[in-house]
Amino acid sequence: MGMVRFNREALEGCRTTVAGQAGQFGAVGDGFPKAASNAAMFGKLADSGAFAQAMDALDRSMNEDFNAAEVLLGKIERALDAVQRTVEDTERANADGVRR
Numbered sequence: 001m002g003m004v005r006f007n008r009e010a011l012e013g014c015r016t017t018v019a020g021q022a023g024q025f026g027a028v029g030d031g032f033p034k035a036a037s038n039a040a041m042f043g044k045l046a047d048s049g050a051f052a053q054a055m056d057a058l059d060r061s062m063n064e065d066f067n068a069a070e071v072l073l074g075k076i077e078r079a080l081d082a083v084q085r086t087v088e089d090t091e092r093a094n095a096d097g098v099r100r
Contacts, residue, residue, distance in 0.1 A: 006087045015080040022073035027067030032059045 037052040037059075062064065 006091075007050060007089075008084070011084050011087075015077055015084065018080065019077045022070050022077060025066050025073060029063045029070065032063040032066075036059035037090050 037055045039048040039052040042048040042051050
């Protein structure tokens with residue numbers, strides 16, 4: 001069997017980058033308004049109410065998408081961490097086996 005080499009720094013760099021991005025996506029989603037838009041802010045347009053409702057639906061949809069991205073990136077970060085731990089544990093076990 002050939003020697004398998006892992007770049008620990010690359011794995012750690014990927015993991016920390018993904019973790020940082022997850023937080024950023026979550027922060028963007030947190031910035032969307034939680035309260036309903038007031039139709040009066042669009043003036044006296046005939047469809048101000050409908051426009052305000054459409055804006056609220058867009059805000060909710062984008063918030064959901066940013067939250068989903070944060071959750072997905074969190075899962076990726078945990079998976080990369082698990083890969084790192086598995087590689088380190090395997091290398092440690094193999095080194096211990098060679099020393100015996």
